[in-house]
Amino acid sequence: MLQITDLKARIGDAEILHGLNLQVNAGEVHAIMGPNGSGKSTLAQVVAGHDAYEVTAGSVTYNGTDLLALEPEERAREGIFLGFQYPVEIPGVNNAYLLKAALNARRKHQGLDEIDAFEFLKLAREKMALLGMDPKFLNRGVNEGFSGGEKKRNEIFQMAMLEPTLAVLDETDSGLDIDALRAVAMGVNALRSPERAIILVTHYQRLLDYVEPDYVHVLSGGRIVRSGDKSLALELEEKGYDWLREAATA
Amino acid sequence: MSTEPDKLESFVNRRYEHGFITDIDADSLPPGLDEGVVRAISARKNEPEFMLEWRLRAYRHWRQLEEPTWAHVHYPRIDYEAISYFSAPKSDKDRPKSLDEVDPKLLETYDKLGIPLHERARLAGVAVDAVFDSVSVATTFKEKLSEAGVIFCSFSDAVINHPDLVKKYLGSVVPQRDNFFASLNSAVFSDGSFVYIPKGVRCPMELSTYFRINAANTGQFERTLIIADEGSHVSYLEGCTAPMRDENQLHAAVVELVALKDAEIKYSTVQNWYPGDENGVGGIYNFVTKRGDCRGANSKISWTQVETGSAITWKYPSCILRGENSVGEFYSVAVANNYQQADTGTKMIHIGRNTRSTIVSKGISAGHAQNAYRGLVRIMPQAHGARNHTQCDSLLIGKACGAHTFPYIEVRNPSAKVEHEATTSKISADQLFYCRQRGISEEDAVNMIVNGFCKEVFKELPMEFAVEAQALLNVSLEGAVG
Ligand SMILES: Nc1ncnc2c1ncn2[C@@H]1O[C@H](COP(=O)(O)OP(=O)(O)O)[C@@H](O)[C@H]1O
Numbered sequence: 096m097l098q099i100t101d102l103k104a105r106i107g108d109a110e111i112l113h114g115l116n117l118q119v120n121a122g123e124v125h126a127i128m129g130p131n132g133s134g135k136s137t138l139a140q141v142v143a144g145h146d147a148y149e150v151t152a153g154s155v156t157y158n159g160t161d162l163l164a165l166e167p168e169e170r171a172r173e174g175i176f177l178g179f180q181y182p183v184e185i186p187g188v189n190n191a192y193l194l195k196a197a198l199n200a201r202r203k204h205q206g207l208d209e210i211d212a213f214e215f216l217k218l219a220r221e222k223m224a225l226l227g228m229d230p231k232f233l234n235r236g237v238n239e240g241f242s243g244g245e246k247k248r249n250e251i252f253q254m255a256m257l258e259p260t261l262a263v264l265d266e267t268d269s270g271l272d273i274d275a276l277r278a279v280a281m282g283v284n285a286l287r288s289p290e291r292a293i294i295l296v297t298h299y300q301r302l303l304d305y306v307e308p309d310y311v312h313v314l315s316g317g318r319i320v321r322s323g324d325k326s327l328a329l330e331l332e333e334k335g336y337d338w339l340r341e342a343a344t345a
Numbered sequence: 346m347s348t349e350p351d352k353l354e355s356f357v358n359r360r361y362e363h364g365f366i367t368d369i370d371a372d373s374l375p376p377g378l379d380e381g382v383v384r385a386i387s388a389r390k391n392e393p394e395f396m397l398e399w400r401l402r403a404y405r406h407w408r409q410l411e412e413p414t415w416a417h418v419h420y421p422r423i424d425y426e427a428i429s430y431f432s433a434p435k436s437d438k439d440r441p442k443s444l445d446e447v448d449p450k451l452l453e454t455y456d457k458l459g460i461p462l463h464e465r466a467r468l469a470g471v472a473v474d475a476v477f478d479s480v481s482v483a484t485t486f487k488e489k490l491s492e493a494g495v496i497f498c499s500f501s502d503a504v505i506n507h508p509d510l511v512k513k514y515l516g517s518v519v520p521q522r523d524n525f526f527a528s529l530n531s532a533v534f535s536d537g538s539f540v541y542i543p544k545g546v547r548c549p550m551e552l553s554t555y556f557r558i559n560a561a562n563t564g565q566f567e568r569t570l571i572i573a574d575e576g577s578h579v580s581y582l583e584g585c586t587a588p589m590r591d592e593n594q595l596h597a598a599v600v601e602l603v604a605l606k607d608a609e610i611k612y613s614t615v616q617n618w619y620p621g622d623e624n625g626v627g628g629i630y631n632f633v634t635k636r637g638d639c640r641g642a643n644s645k646i647s648w649t650q651v652e653t654g655s656a657i658t659w660k661y662p663s664c665i666l667r668g669e670n671s672v673g674e675f676y677s678v679a680v681a682n683n684y685q686q687a688d689t690g691t692k693m694i695h696i697g698r699n700t701r702s703t704i705v706s707k708g709i710s711a712g713h714a715q716n717a718y719r720g721l722v723r724i725m726p727q728a729h730g731a732r733n734h735t736q737c738d739s740l741l742i743g744k745a746c747g748a749h750t751f752p753y754i755e756v757r758n759p760s761a762k763v764e765h766e767a768t769t770s771k772i773s774a775d776q777l778f779y780c781r782q783r784g785i786s787e788e789d790a791v792n793m794i795v796n797g798f799c800k801e802v803f804k805e806l807p808m809e810f811a812v813e814a815q816a817l818l819n820v821s822l823e824g825a826v827g
Pocket residue numbers: 106107109111129130131132133134135136137138
């Protein structure tokens with residue numbers, strides 16, 4: 096589904112990704128771990144198409160097409176979802192309004208009819224109940240005055256509504272209490288299917304207790320320095336990242 | 346496409362879509378202003394003596410005045426001798442015969458703005474006898490209004506047919522000597538609307554469609570007078586578009602509202618005059634004096650405006666809260682784009698006891714535009730228990746624009762309560778990227794954020810007008826990012 100080959104990317108004058116390779120197939124869940132500043136968010140933003148990041152070499156294909164040639168909104172309509180590490184507040188824009196516009200943009204692209212207000216609300220209430228969210232959030236400004244945890248839950252709620260083909264969640268588990276973490280895990284597990292793929296960027300083993308990944312990768316210094324199965328995450332929890340850094344530079 | 350904040354302003358490069366250049370009218374006075382010109386204007390309108398005298402008094406006063414310079418706007422000095430002060434409405438033979446002859450761009454904009462079909466021909470200046478639709482619509486309106494006893498006609502008609510009302514109320518809210526532009530208007534006003542709602546009458550319709558159909562050609566110096574007699578109620582909608590011109594065009598309108606005891610006037614404006622091109626060339630100079638007088642107890646005057654046009658806007662719809670328990674409201678959205686300059690706001694003068702006022706001002710700046718809010722809240726010594734709440738928000742799109750707030754608060758009664766809140770925010774690249782990542786185009790995202798920002802004001806507009814205003818804002822900021 097997603098094929099990243101020798102990807103180099105920079106922001107400003109600094110090259111952050113120095114030749115990254117990653118293959119993600121339908122049905123898989125990949126966890127990407129790694130120290131602060133190693134380039135995890137950069138990778139997520141490049142996949143989503145943020146134009147502050149410049150791709151200088153390599154390729155990214157998504158279901159066989161050149162992903163880098165698409166605008167961010169085209170990528171989204173093709174089923175790519177990014178759960179932001181720092182979801183932005185958009186005061187005055189109703190959460191439900193944004194989400195309905197997003198959903199309809201996707202549906203239009205798929206040649207489907209627009210969802211009507213009634214259907215939309217029904218679906219939204221269902222998903223919110225599942226994630227333990229108060230329906231009041233629908234009528235608030237997008238992330239406006241939300242706590243850190245509420246913002247992350249809102250990302251998962253949006254993901255649940257949009258049912259992406261490829262979801263990239265950038266540290267959605269950071270700063271969550273245990274209930275919120277469970278809710279996030281539930282959202283992710285509900286999305287899991289043979290047609291979809293999920294990339295979880297995380298620092299912590301604890302999310303992986305709830306969402307079992309097929310693969311775990313360690314991103315360090317702008318490259319994937321090690322890949323393995325879920326036991327790698329446990330090993331990292333125990334030993335930290337330093338031994339890998341040494342291994343990478345050796 | 347880009348979401349870099351410093352590139353946002355390139356998206357602002359939209360074209361004015363209502364612009365079209367028209368032929369020069371045969372029947373205009375030569376440029377320049379003297380008593381002879383004032384007399385000629387009055388004569389062409391067959392005005393009675395009192396009106397001519399009134400104009401001349403205003404003219405003589407205006408001659409002694411200097412143009413004010415305190416507003417936060419900059420423009421080359423206006424040469425008042427280079428302006429022609431009278432041009433007759435175009436004769437039918439110079440007009441397009443049907444909508445087929447009208448600039449398709451203009452029609453496209455009407456479409457985007459959601460302007461009803463039956464109004465388009467008249468707005469586009471199609472010859473009257475070709476506009477069967479609007480004529481019949483106008484006739485229906487007229488019948489309905491006269492049944493209710495409402496007088497609604499052009500100002501020129503009112504001078505002839507209702508001279509007593511005109512004599513009694515003209516200049517009673519905005520005196521001839523009020524300010525430079527009001528004096529000029531008083532001397533040379535072209536035309537406008539006149540409304541009188543009799544005692545206890547609730548005007549049976551919004552005076553909107555009718556206005557557009559009957560008073561589309563009001564000229565540079567518009568004059569409007571609305572009187573709501575005791576216990577009456579009226580909602581008046583004003584909207585305008587203007588032909589594209591290269592030289593700057595001066596507009597100086599005066600609007601006077603009078604609300605007697607228990608009466609209510611709601612005055613809504615959606616204004617879209619030619620703002621000049623993306624380099625700041627051309628565009629209308631709009632210097633307006635709008636004032637409402639809550640003369641009776643429990644009266645209410647509410648101004649709602651959505652301003653997207655003009656190269657320069659100088660406009661402060663105000664309320665004089667004279668009657669006890671009277672209420673003044675001001676809801677405003679002012680958009681300034683490219684090189685537009687807006688200095689706008691309101692004045693709330695509290696005189697009566699327990700008078701209340703609300704000000705909600707939303708300023709949007711994009712491109713190189715400068716947008717200033719200037720508001721005065723004055724509580725007079727006798728205004729016991731007066732209250733004001735002011736909320737003043739600015740939204741910036743791009744880096745080169747500016748927002749300025751000049752609140753003036755004068756409280757001379759210790760029992761008064763005055764609150765002022767102000768915020769400034771930006772449409773950030775991160776917000777736009779967030780929306781785009783959800784599948785929403787950059788332009789839709791900007792519209793969404795702008796409309797969200799203006800929500801409180803839009804909800805004050807009559808339903809149809811709100812839809813039009815929203816569309817207008819979208820058109821105005823078309824290309825504002827990317
Ligand atoms: N705007 C920027 N300009 C320069 N360097 C940046 C910018 N944004 C991020 N970086 C740097 O890029 C590196 C990778 O950041 P990021 O991808 O956010 O790491 P991670 O998500 O793994 O913590 C960090 O060293 C960070 O300081």
